[in-house]
Structure formats: C-alpha cells, structure tokens
Amino acid sequence: MIVGEQKPFEQIVKLIERYKRILVAGCGTCVSVCFAGGEKEAGILASMLRLEAQKNGRPLEVLEQTVKRQCDREFLEEMATKVGQVDAVLSIACGCGIQFMAERFQDKIVLPGLNTRFIGVTLEQGEWAERCAMCGDCILDRTGGICPVARCAKRLHNGPCGGSSGGKCEVGKDRDCGWALIVQRLQKLGELDRYSEILPPRNWTTSRDGGQRKVVREDLKEQGRIEPR
Amino acid sequence: MTEAAAPKKAKPPAEKTPPPPVVGPVSGLEKLIKAGSFVVTAELGPPKGLDLEAIHKKVGILKGWVDAANVTDNQTAVVRVSSIATAAIMVQQGLEPVMQMVARDRNRIAIQSDMLGATALGIRNVLCLSGDHQTFGSEPGAANVYDVDSIQMLGILKGMRDDAKFAGGTDVEGGRPPLFLGAAWSPDADPAEVRTLRLAKKVRAGAQFVQTQCIFDLAAFKLEMKKAGDMGLLDKLAVLPGIIPLKSAGMAKFMRKNVAGISIPEDVVKRMEGNKDGKEEGTRLAVETIQAVREIPGVRGVHIMAIEWESKVADIVARAGLKKGPGA
Ligand code: SF4
Ligand code: SF4
Numbered sequence: 001m002i003v004g005e006q007k008p009f010e011q012i013v014k015l016i017e018r019y020k021r022i023l024v025a026g027c028g029t030c031v032s033v034c035f036a037g038g039e040k041e042a043g044i045l046a047s048m049l050r051l052e053a054q055k056n057g058r059p060l061e062v063l064e065q066t067v068k069r070q071c072d073r074e075f076l077e078e079m080a081t082k083v084g085q086v087d088a089v090l091s092i093a094c095g096c097g098i099q100f101m102a103e104r105f106q107d108k109i110v111l112p113g114l115n116t117r118f119i120g121v122t123l124e125q126g127e128w129a130e131r132c133a134m135c136g137d138c139i140l141d142r143t144g145g146i147c148p149v150a151r152c153a154k155r156l157h158n159g160p161c162g163g164s165s166g167g168k169c170e171v172g173k174d175r176d177c178g179w180a181l182i183v184q185r186l187q188k189l190g191e192l193d194r195y196s197e198i199l200p201p202r203n204w205t206t207s208r209d210g211g212q213r214k215v216v217r218e219d220l221k222e223q224g225r226i227e228p229r
Numbered sequence: 230m231t232e233a234a235a236p237k238k239a240k241p242p243a244e245k246t247p248p249p250p251v252v253g254p255v256s257g258l259e260k261l262i263k264a265g266s267f268v269v270t271a272e273l274g275p276p277k278g279l280d281l282e283a284i285h286k287k288v289g290i291l292k293g294w295v296d297a298a299n300v301t302d303n304q305t306a307v308v309r310v311s312s313i314a315t316a317a318i319m320v321q322q323g324l325e326p327v328m329q330m331v332a333r334d335r336n337r338i339a340i341q342s343d344m345l346g347a348t349a350l351g352i353r354n355v356l357c358l359s360g361d362h363q364t365f366g367s368e369p370g371a372a373n374v375y376d377v378d379s380i381q382m383l384g385i386l387k388g389m390r391d392d393a394k395f396a397g398g399t400d401v402e403g404g405r406p407p408l409f410l411g412a413a414w415s416p417d418a419d420p421a422e423v424r425t426l427r428l429a430k431k432v433r434a435g436a437q438f439v440q441t442q443c444i445f446d447l448a449a450f451k452l453e454m455k456k457a458g459d460m461g462l463l464d465k466l467a468v469l470p471g472i473i474p475l476k477s478a479g480m481a482k483f484m485r486k487n488v489a490g491i492s493i494p495e496d497v498v499k500r501m502e503g504n505k506d507g508k509e510e511g512t513r514l515a516v517e518t519i520q521a522v523r524e525i526p527g528v529r530g531v532h533i534m535a536i537e538w539e540s541k542v543a544d545i546v547a548r549a550g551l552k553k554g555p556g557a
Contacts, residue, residue, distance in 0.1 A: 153362055154332070154333070154359055154360075154362065154373065154375045154378070155375045156359060156375065156378040156379075157377075157378055157380075157381065158378050158379075158380040158381065158427075158430055158434075159378065160418070160419070160420065160423075160427075161359045161379075162359075162413060162415045162418055162442060162489060162490045163361070163362070163489045163490075164418065164419050164420070164489060164490075165419055165489035165490070166419060167419065167420070170361070170362055170365075170489060171362050171364055177419075179420075180419060180420050183420045183422055183423050184420065187422055192422065192423075192426075195423055195426055196426055196429065196430065198380060198381075198384065198430055198433060198434055199381075200381065200384070201337060201376070201377045201381045201384075201385065201396060202376075202377075204376065
C-alpha cells in the first residue's frame with residue numbers, strides 16, 4: 001500500500017489560512033489503512049481545524065467527506081457537491097489522490113494535507129516500512145525476494161557496501177541492511193550461488209529516470225470501447 | 230558423441246577490428262606490481278577549500294616514501310576539492326595518484342566522462358567505491374545518484390579500457406584509456422558469508438588491485454587470503470592490506486565500536502593500554518603488521534592510512550625497511 005503521514009497540524013493551519021470554507025477530503029484506501037488519511041482521520045482533522053479557528057476567532061467552516069478512492073474518477077464524482085460549496089479542498093489522500101482531485105475540479109484550490117512517504121507494508125500496529133521503489137523492472141528473483149533498490153540505502157545491486165555492520169545499515173542502526181537480508185535469505189534458500197552473479201548496470205528508463213510513466217493496455221481500452229460500463 | 234564434444238566446423242575468422250591502441254603511458258603503480266615490487270600507498274585527503282598549499286605540503290611529506298597515494302573523493306560525504314583536480318595537481322608535482330571515484334555523486338555519463346578527463350590529465354589509477362552515504366556529510370539533504378554500484382563501475386571502466394566501448398555501447402574514440410583498476414575490500418566485513426565472494430565479483434568485474442580496510446586481526450586476514458587464494462583470485466589481483474597507525478587504546482576501542490568492517494582483537498587493545506606512549510606503540514604495531522602481512526601469499530604491498538597524520542607515513546615506511554625516502 002501507499003504509506004502516508006499527515007502533515008504537522010501547524011503546517012496545515014498555515015495552508016488553509018486564507019480560506020473561509022474548506023472541505024477535508026479523506027481517502028478510504030491505502031492512507032486509511034495506515035491511519036493517516038481515512039474517514040476517521042478526516043473527522044479528527046476537521047474538528048481540530050474548527051477548534052483552532054474558533055480559539056483564534058477566525059471564521060472557518062469545515063466540511064468533511066471521505067470516498068473510497070481519490071485516485072478514481074468514479075469516486076471523486078461523489079464529492080462534486082461538497083467541493084462546489086467550499087473555497088478550497090484539503091485532501092489527505094496520497095499525492096495521486098490530491099492531484100486527481102485537482103484534475104477533476106479544475107477551478108478549485110486543492111491543498112495537500114498529507115505527505116506521501118512510500119510503498120510499504122505494516123510491520124506491526126503503528127509501524128510501516130518501505131519495500132518497493134517502483135523501479136519498473138522487478139529483479140526480486142535475483143535477490144532472494146528482497147529488494148536492493150528500496151532496501152539498500154545506496155540501491156546497490158552488488159552489495160553490501162563496507163558500511164554494513166551486524167546486519168544493520170550504515171545510515172542508521174534502526175534499519176536493516178538490505179544486503180545482509182539478501183545474503184541471509186539466499187543462504188537459507190540454498191541459492192547463495194546467485195550472489196556470485198554480477199548484476200549489470202540497470203536500464204533505469206522504466207524508473208522515474210525515463211520520464212513520466214504511464215501504463216497503456218490496449219486490450220482493456222478496446223474492451224471498454226465495446227462494452228461501456 | 231555428444232554435440233558439445235563434436236569438433237566445431239572451422240568458422241571463417243570474424244571480421245573484428247582490433248581495439249584502438251592504449252593512449253599514453255601506463256600506470257607506474259601497475260608496472261611496479263607487475264615487476265614484483267612490494268608497493269606502498271598512502272592517502273591524501275584534499276582540503277575543504279582552496280588551500281592548495283595543504284595539498285603541496287602533503288605531497289611533500291609523502292613523496293619518495295610511497296609509490297602512489299590515494300586521493301579521497303569527498304570522503305565521509307564532506308565537500309572538498311575534487312579528487313580529479315587534486316590528483317592532477319599530484320601528477321604535476323610528481324606523486325602518482327590513485328584517484329578514488331565514488332558512485333554516490335555520478336551517473337554513468339559523469340563516471341565515463343570524468344574518467345576520460347582524468348586520463349587526459351595523466352591519472353592512471355582509479356579506485357572504484359560506493360562512497361559514504363551523504364546523510365553523514367556536509368550536505369545531508371543532497372540526493373544521491375547510485376546509477377551504478379562500485380562493481381558495475383569497475384565493469385564499465387574495464388569495458389572502456391579493454392574493448393574501447395562505453396557502457397551504452399558506443400565507441401571510445403581515438404584510443405583506449407590506460408587505466409589500472411582498483412577496489413576496496415573489507416576482509417572483516419559483515420555479512421561474513423560473502424567476504425570472499427564479494428572480492429571475487431570485484432575481480433571478475435575488473436579489479437586488478439584492492440586496498441583493504443585496516444588489518445589488526447592477522448589470523449582472520451590470513452584466513453580470508455587463504456580462501457581468496459583457493460578461489461584462484463590472487464593470480465590476477467594485488468592485495469594491499471590497509472594499515473592504520475593507532476594513537477591510543479582509546480582510538481582502538483572507538484574504532485572497534487564505531488567503524489564497520491574492522492576487527493580489533495583484545496590483545497591489540499591490551500598492548501596499546503600497556504604503553505603510555507600510545508603513538509609509539511601504534512607505530513610499532515603498524516610496522517610489525519606490515520612485516521607480518523608481507524609474508525602472506527598474494528600481498529603485494531601495503532596501504533597506509535594515516536589520515537591527518539601523513540607525517541607518520543615516512544616513519545612507518547622507514548622503520549618497516551620498505552623505502553629510504555626521497556633521493557634514496
Ligand atoms: S526490484 Fe523494482 S519493482 Fe521489484 S521490488 Fe524492487 S523496486 Fe520494486
Ligand atoms: S549498509 Fe547495507 S543497506 Fe546500507 S547502504 Fe550499505 S549495503 Fe546498502
């Protein structure tokens with residue numbers, strides 16, 4: 001899932017400073033699962049903003065609404081009425097949701113209430129960690145199922161670096177060295193021979209380096225034309 | 230008869246143009262190693278500003294005592310004079326540089342371009358490194374590059390030198406750069422399972438020499454060298470173990486706790502504690518370590534790392550009986 005974190009409250013207050021009616025827009029998918037931008041969080045944030053405005057004698061009306069996904073036109077549509085009633089939308093979806101909202105409601109100010117952090121997993125209640133850096137050409141088969149792009153601080157493909165120590169990364173003892181994990185897992189799987197293969201320089205055009213990315217599935221587009229939903 | 234064993238039909242010789250010749254003289258360090266000399270390298274850290282006098286001074290201190298000196302490339306991710314410029318100054322002043330190049334700050338375009346530029350300036354030896362993570366340094370907010378890693382960098386530079394090809398497949402025009410390719414090796418590094426495998430990858434990628442993380446645990450080093458030898462790595466590779474003169478027992482303990490890939494046995498710490506003159510004891514230990522590693526098959530020299538204590542290098546080299554100094 002996409003893991004996000006709400007921006008610090010003081011920052012959000014500053015963002016909305018010049019608007020009198022806002023809509024706090026939550027998203028019911030990824031950022032809801034990581035307790036950052038779902039229905040509950042939208043509610044809490046809206047109340048906090050109302051209180052803060054009241055305390056400072058500032059006129060502010062806060063509406064709130066959460067849809068299933070802000071990265072989907074269909075669900076954004078459900079917000080049209082409320083969006084029409086406010087000066088600005090404070091979206092606490094991920095960066096995609098925020099942008100898609102702005103794309104759909106061209107004449108509306110859309111503000112980011114959330115920092116989109118990474119694609120990751122829930123390690124335990126309250127702890128999330130990155131797992132994939134979306135390089136666009138997965139090599140997990142070569143690395144024991146552990147991603148060197150996302151889990152090595154230097155995205156080394158033939159690691160580890162000299163900074164690996166006791167299984168931890170040189171960047172911080174709170175983080176595992178991705179390459180220590182790769183070696184450990186390959187060994188456990190009896191595939192340490194894979195370690196000896198040199199991974200050649202990558203073609204990064206499938207990553208952000210190739211320009212804005214897009215996936216086009218002509219077969220599905222065709223289907224959509226034939227049987228419109 | 231299996232197909233594989235069947236005599237191959239004589240193919241007409243492939244129309245392959247031989248790669249263009251190597252441009253310029255080859256590395257002095259390479260020549261010495263090939264001739265069987267026991268070589269000495271040291272380190273020269275460029276200044277954090279335009280205090281070129283600092284470079285001149287360090288060159289003066291090292292010249293005649295070492296065969297070449299490494300120029301660090303923004304080590305610990307702190308901005309300094311570039312390793313290329315510093316190395317070029319050293320060439321002018323007659324001290325052979327080993328130019329370090331880290332993957333942190335350059336993509337493959339810059340790596341290859343910088344390498345051609347360095348070669349044009351008379352630089353021959355290059356040490357390929359991944360580089361310390363930028364969050365430790367003076368620009369912690371910088372983006373890092375890591376388009377390639379140190380092993381891929383070795384492969385790219387080898388391709389330029391041996392095949393006159395850039396990484397993208399185009400031709401290196403007008404002659405091949407005469408590079409002597411090096412890498413770092415941490416024989417005590419984690420994870421232990423891949424210490425030698427990693428060295429093997431570096432050799433396969435193109436490393437002709439390695440300088441190691443500093444060696445205090447001789448037994449462990451011998452073991453790794455034996456493994457490297459058994460894997461057949463030492464025929465093609467010159468190993469220059471790293472030597473760091475300790476200044477005190479405190480320094481030993483600090484390094485043991487804080488520097489990755491270093492193993493300092495308890496008796497080394499005890500020994501340092503036993504002498505009030507830590508610097509003298511550290512120097513003695515360095516000299517003894519040099520004499521001990523010299524006996525290990527595959528060791529072709531030493532790499533003395535006396536960072537900001539460059540003046541110590543001459544003393545160690547002299548006491549180890551390796552060189553007699555300038556003019557000797
Ligand atoms: S290799 Fe690429 S696609 Fe696969 S997990 Fe890593 S970043 Fe994601
Ligand atoms: S310590 Fe491990 S994870 Fe960290 S940069 Fe080095 S190889 Fe990568």
